[in-house]
Amino acid sequence: MDRCCTMKQATRRLRDIVSFVENGHSVELTRRGKPVAVLISVEEYQSLHAPAKQDFWSALQEFRSRREDETDDCAELLSGVRDTSPGRKVSW
Template sequence: MLNQYSTQQLCEQFPEVLQQVERGSSIEITKEGKSVAIILSTEEYHRLISRQSSFWQALEKFRQHTNLEELEIDSDVFEGVRDSTPGREVIW
């Protein structure tokens, strides 16, 4: 469970909050009873963003881990999905 502080409490107790984050805790910040932010350690932030992949990486992973035949989907279902036209004319 996240530790929770209001924006007022955060202003008053920032050094203590920062120590908690440094020890690995994540802190939820609330304003008028609504969650507005999460403070987390740099290490946790980098761990989370390293999981993100590009669209192309996600598509390749999907293709590697999904057996279309098993799902009774023809392998050519993706053929012709991308529009091969050059696009609209741009006037400078």
């Protein structure tokens, strides 16, 4: 957590907190010393709620069943199957 503040502080400084969160940080809100909520950016929220990727076997079965129709474009069939995020760093 980048920052922690009470609910009372949050109500007084909401504009500043939203700006802080928009810049990629997170803020934990507390009430009587206990955490009650976390504010995160929309991008982080969307990445947490992204649909789960298919495993290879399910994707292959779907590909084979759709290929029988011969109506779908191959690129369209494979879209969303491959993880396009950059891989880990490797040093040689």
